[in-house]
Amino acid sequence: MDLATTLVTGTGFWNPLAWILGLIVAFIIAWIIYSLGEKGFKQGTAQAEPFISGNPEPEKGMVHVRAGNLYWGYMEALKGYYDRLVPIHTGNLHDYVLWFLGITALFLVLVVVFV
Amino acid sequence: MIPAFIVENSPALMIIVPLVAAFITPFIGRISHGIRSLWVGGAMATTSAVTLLLAFDVYNAGTRLYVFGASAASMALPPDSGGIPIRIIFEVDPMSALMLVITAVSGFAIVLYSLASEKSHSGLESYYTLYLLMITGILGMVSTGDIFNFFVFLEILSLASAGLIAYRIDGGVAVEAALKYFVLSTIGALAILVAIGIYYGEYNALNMAMIATRMQFSLLDQVALVLIIAALAMKCGAVPMHFWTPDAYSMAPSSITALLVVASQASLYGLFRTVFTLYNVTLNAFTVGWLIIILGILSMVVGVTMAIPQKNVKRLMAYHAVSQTGYMLLGVGVGLAVLGNQSLMDAFGYMAMEGGIFHIINHAMYKGLLFLTAGAIFLRIGTYNLNKMGGLGHSMKWTMIFFIIGALAIAGIPPFNGFASKLMIYESVFVFNPIIAIIAMVVSILTLASFVKVFHSIFMGPKLPEYAEVKEAPMPMLVGMGILALVVILFGLFPNIVVESLIAPAAHALVDQGAYIGAVLGGA
Numbered sequence: 001m002d003l004a005t006t007l008v009t010g011t012g013f014w015n016p017l018a019w020i021l022g023l024i025v026a027f028i029i030a031w032i033i034y035s036l037g038e039k040g041f042k043q044g045t046a047q048a049e050p051f052i053s054g055n056p057e058p059e060k061g062m063v064h065v066r067a068g069n070l071y072w073g074y075m076e077a078l079k080g081y082y083d084r085l086v087p088i089h090t091g092n093l094h095d096y097v098l099w100f101l102g103i104t105a106l107f108l109v110l111v112v113v114f115v
Numbered sequence: 116m117i118p119a120f121i122v123e124n125s126p127a128l129m130i131i132v133p134l135v136a137a138f139i140t141p142f143i144g145r146i147s148h149g150i151r152s153l154w155v156g157g158a159m160a161t162t163s164a165v166t167l168l169l170a171f172d173v174y175n176a177g178t179r180l181y182v183f184g185a186s187a188a189s190m191a192l193p194p195d196s197g198g199i200p201i202r203i204i205f206e207v208d209p210m211s212a213l214m215l216v217i218t219a220v221s222g223f224a225i226v227l228y229s230l231a232s233e234k235s236h237s238g239l240e241s242y243y244t245l246y247l248l249m250i251t252g253i254l255g256m257v258s259t260g261d262i263f264n265f266f267v268f269l270e271i272l273s274l275a276s277a278g279l280i281a282y283r284i285d286g287g288v289a290v291e292a293a294l295k296y297f298v299l300s301t302i303g304a305l306a307i308l309v310a311i312g313i314y315y316g317e318y319n320a321l322n323m324a325m326i327a328t329r330m331q332f333s334l335l336d337q338v339a340l341v342l343i344i345a346a347l348a349m350k351c352g353a354v355p356m357h358f359w360t361p362d363a364y365s366m367a368p369s370s371i372t373a374l375l376v377v378a379s380q381a382s383l384y385g386l387f388r389t390v391f392t393l394y395n396v397t398l399n400a401f402t403v404g405w406l407i408i409i410l411g412i413l414s415m416v417v418g419v420t421m422a423i424p425q426k427n428v429k430r431l432m433a434y435h436a437v438s439q440t441g442y443m444l445l446g447v448g449v450g451l452a453v454l455g456n457q458s459l460m461d462a463f464g465y466m467a468m469e470g471g472i473f474h475i476i477n478h479a480m481y482k483g484l485l486f487l488t489a490g491a492i493f494l495r496i497g498t499y500n501l502n503k504m505g506g507l508g509h510s511m512k513w514t515m516i517f518f519i520i521g522a523l524a525i526a527g528i529p530p531f532n533g534f535a536s537k538l539m540i541y542e543s544v545f546v547f548n549p550i551i552a553i554i555a556m557v558v559s560i561l562t563l564a565s566f567v568k569v570f571h572s573i574f575m576g577p578k579l580p581e582y583a584e585v586k587e588a589p590m591p592m593l594v595g596m597g598i599l600a601l602v603v604i605l606f607g608l609f610p611n612i613v614v615e616s617l618i619a620p621a622a623h624a625l626v627d628q629g630a631y632i633g634a635v636l637g638g639a
Binding site for chain 1 (some may be wrong): 183188245251263274294295299302306315332337340342344345348349355356358359361362369399402403417420421423425426463466482500501504505506529530534535538539542543545546564568571572575576577578580581607608609610611612616
């Protein structure tokens with residue numbers, strides 16, 4: 001690969017064109033495997049309809065998993081963290097100002113002490 | 116080819132053009148909406164062209180000095196001034212030039228987008244006037260070599276930004292967000308003004324180069340430093356002073372949110388300019404460097420973890436903006452922490468700074484792009500609520516493609532630009548402190564997880580009946596998004612060219628305090 005496209009990062013390097021070449025090879029291999037698959041599939045026929053153990057297909061709006069239902073497990077696992085973090089974001093301007101003044105005071109102490 | 120007059124006066128022209136155009140815009144709007152669109156588009160195109168011309172000149176010929184009220188740059192020190200540069204001076208070094216490039220590209224892409232996205236709204240004479248004033252403020256902040264002049268441009272930017280955050284009103288919620296932004300900006304500006312007063316009282320100068328030569332790092336200088344760091348860290352949305360960011364970013368029109376990202380980065384520039392140019396090795400670089408690193412870590416972690424549970428796509432993106440700012444603070448903070456130790460600077464300090472600075476331009480492009488895609492979606496379905504979205508990939512294919520590009524870039528997925536700058540930060544920070552580098556990588560994984568959720572919620576799934584009639588975004592909006600997407604892709608594919616030509620000169624210019632001072636006091 002051309003050195004002009006290689007980013008040297010001090011302890012390593014990165015060449016995006018080599019990465020893309022690898023991606024193209026991977027896509028070609030994937031396409032070859034795909035083309036060896038079932039030939040009888042026909043788009044737009046009953047074959048393409050979802051099979052839900054013989055039950056009727058729900059309305060379109062009902063099958064989409066909404067954002068509120070995603071990462072429930074993650075939120076549960078970190079409940080303790082979020083129970084502390086979210087209430088800090090009060091939306092109250094007085095709190096915003098206090099945080100700013102508090103951090104300014106803290107920085108002042110640290111900079112003066114560790115001068 | 117290009118008249119010498121334009122090249123020579125480009126620092127002044129890039130301020131004058133948007134400033135004058137801003138105040139003429141309301142009158143042009145009285146003639147017709149179409150002519151106003153042409154006027155605003157033309158003004159922004161001219162501003163961007165002049166700005167890019169100046170940046171190109173700086174990268175080719177070195178730091179440019181422009182002395183207002185003097186016939187030549189060599190008049191920076193008037194003979195009867197006692198050796199003090201008393202005039203307002205613009206000093207555009209490669210670091211400033213990088214910020215100019217960001218503003219020129221983003222400003223032009225966003226104005227194109229706005230011509231379609233805001234078409235159906237009233238009060239556009241105020242919108243475009245304030246937009247051009249925001250551009251004026253940003254360009255002035257990143258170009259000036261005079262600290263009081265920096266304050267003036269910061270105020271222009273803050274006032275215009277507050278007006279535009281409140282632009283949609285939205286039952287008063289947008290006005291409340293603007294009020295929060297305005298109050299905090301005013302308090303921050305007052306802190307900066309007090310710091311400027313300290314410098315003026317101590318050193319009898321407002322020129323940054325002059326203050327830098329006389330810097331003693333006395334107790335008063337320490338107070339001034341803290342006031343400026345705290346104010347500008349708050350303005351760029353660093354945790355724990357980030358609270359205004361989700362409020363303001365989510366309530367402003369998406370085009371303005373994209374420009375607010377650039378505005379935040381102008382504040383970040385001010386912070387870096389203060390610590391590196393005004394103080395440099397006179398301060399305790401280790402202590403101040405670590406303060407900035409801690410702000411960076413907090414911003415990365417709190418930003419991304421607050422983003423994940425959000426249901427409003429723009430609040431989610433706003434928290435990600437906070438998180439990404441953390442990477443910039445981390446990279447440049449590491450450089451600052453080892454400033455003065457040449458071997459450590461050579462080993463990883465410059466690389467960390469280059470990573471942080473590269474991330475500034477990358478973030479402006481991909482985060483701007485993401486906010487613009489959010490605006491396109493809002494234009495078509497009228498909500499930012501992720502719980503109400505779904506299946507839009509069927510009808511908004513180009514918007515989806517642009518979103519994918521922005522999302523992969525912000526998550527640091529190769530080969531997009533976010534990966535290149537994050538890689539530079541990871542590797543250099545790993546040498547400095549492996550734990551911080553691991554935290555940065557985990558934050559990237561969480562960023563990806565968050566955007567997978569957003570992508571699924573907005574674009575995946577069957578076409579929903581309520582959005583059966585939804586169409587793709589208008590062409591000017593797609594062109595605006597396309598410009599930013601193109602930059603994201605090109606910077607990702609050729610990172611080395613960008614780093615060598617734009618980023619490394621910027622990082623070295625920031626560190627090289629002597630060169631900055633010499634340009635003014637040597638009368639370059």
